[in-house]
Amino acid sequence: MQNATGLAETYIERWSAAADLSGPCPVRDVLDKIGDKWSMLLVMTLACGPKRFNELHREVPDISQKMLTQTLRDLQRDGLVSRHVFDTKPPSVEYRLTDLGHSLIVPFGQLIEWANQSMPSIAKSRVSFDKVA
Amino acid sequence: MQNATGLAETYIERWSAAADLSGPCPVRDVLDKIGDKWSMLLVMTLACGPKRFNELHREVPDISQKMLTQTLRDLQRDGLVSRHVFDTKPPSVEYRLTDLGHSLIVPFGQLIEWANQSMPSIAKSRVSFDKVA
DNA sequence: GCATGCACTTACCTCAAGGTAATCTTCACC
DNA sequence: GGTGAAGATTACCTTGAGGTAAGTGCATGC
Numbered sequence: 001m002q003n004a005t006g007l008a009e010t011y012i013e014r015w016s017a018a019a020d021l022s023g024p025c026p027v028r029d030v031l032d033k034i035g036d037k038w039s040m041l042l043v044m045t046l047a048c049g050p051k052r053f054n055e056l057h058r059e060v061p062d063i064s065q066k067m068l069t070q071t072l073r074d075l076q077r078d079g080l081v082s083r084h085v086f087d088t089k090p091p092s093v094e095y096r097l098t099d100l101g102h103s104l105i106v107p108f109g110q111l112i113e114w115a116n117q118s119m120p121s122i123a124k125s126r127v128s129f130d131k132v133a
Numbered sequence: 134m135q136n137a138t139g140l141a142e143t144y145i146e147r148w149s150a151a152a153d154l155s156g157p158c159p160v161r162d163v164l165d166k167i168g169d170k171w172s173m174l175l176v177m178t179l180a181c182g183p184k185r186f187n188e189l190h191r192e193v194p195d196i197s198q199k200m201l202t203q204t205l206r207d208l209q210r211d212g213l214v215s216r217h218v219f220d221t222k223p224p225s226v227e228y229r230l231t232d233l234g235h236s237l238i239v240p241f242g243q244l245i246e247w248a249n250q251s252m253p254s255i256a257k258s259r260v261s262f263d264k265v266a
Numbered sequence: 267g268c269a270t271g272c273a274c275t276t277a278c279c280t281c282a283a284g285g286t287a288a289t290c291t292t293c294a295c296c
Numbered sequence: 297g298g299t300g301a302a303g304a305t306t307a308c309c310t311t312g313a314g315g316t317a318a319g320t321g322c323a324t325g326c
Contacts (some may be wrong), residue, residue: 007152032168034167037166037314037316039166047275054273057273064315066275066316069274069275070314076253078258078259079257079279089322090271090321090324092273093273093322099253100258103251106243107247109241110240110244114240115159115160115162115163118233118236118237119162119231119304121157121212125210125233126210169283190303199284199285199286199305201285222294225302225303228304237277267324267326269326270325271322271324271325272323274319275318276318276319277319278316278317279314280316281316283310283311283313285309285310286309286310286314287308288306289324293301294299294300294301295299296298
């Protein structure tokens with residue numbers, strides 16, 4: 001395995017190639033997704049198994065119905081989540097991660113890991129930075 | 134190494150533990166950072182080596198001066214980037230990734246990799262989704 | 267016959283991220 | 297003395313993500 005600098009160069013190369021200095025960039029595109037307020041929370045919640053609409057709403061209490069509907073539709077549009085309607089009475093709807101959705105969990109997990117590990121350093125850095133300013 | 138579902142459960146466990154159902158969550162915190170429009174672009178640009186202010190501006194042409202200053206200050210506050218003023222005439226300022234900043238490159242790189250690999254599937258999914266709707 | 271749960275949709279409003287453009291200071295060059 | 301580059305800061309404005317609240321259609325339970 002390469003060291004961090006080597007990796008960085010590889011990635012920045014691909015980034016540049018992808019960005020191509022203008023035009024739509026797949027990375028920016030994905031960042032927009034994962035950067036929004038709810039997508040990743042829902043993906044992580046669905047990672048444990050399929051869930052119904054109101055089940056999701058109960059497990060993520062601070063999301064509004066509107067945002068739940070909207071985020072699920074976006075995730076479905078991107079093929080990360082699939083929607084299954086069961087013709088029961090009343091009809092119930094189940095959401096589950098697709099294979100593509102599952103495949104996001106590993107790289108995204110790395111980032112969570114990084115976040116958890118780095119939080120103390122970041123917090124410390126902020127305190128000392130704010131003290132000076 | 135565990136499979137994706139196993140990993141998912143591990144991560145969602147930690148996510149929940151960290152989020153604690155309310156209060157500031159380190160993951161949300163980090164997502165806010167990497168989710169913004171410029172932070173990660175700058176980190177990846179700096180990954181290749183230290184850069185001066187206007188050098189960065191030239192390499193990332195579509196960022197405004199205001200956002201460049203602001204994003205750099207935020208990155209500095211979080212300890213991902215360090216700022217070095219050289220007392221030349223005119224004084225020049227160099228920005229470079231800290232060790233913490235470098236450590237972000239690996240997990241973030243995984244995500245870029247995922248994005249690049251998944252882009253075709255996502256694009257296809259969007260087309261067929263939009264066709265129906 | 268009324269309330270309640272499910273799975274949404276719609277209209278309206280707010281707030282903050284980010285863009286634009288002007289301004290500042292110091293130095294060097296011509 | 298005027299121009300231009302470096303490294304910003306400031307005021308103003310626009311846009312859109314997301315919140316709030318209400319309504320919808322259907323079915324079961326009391």
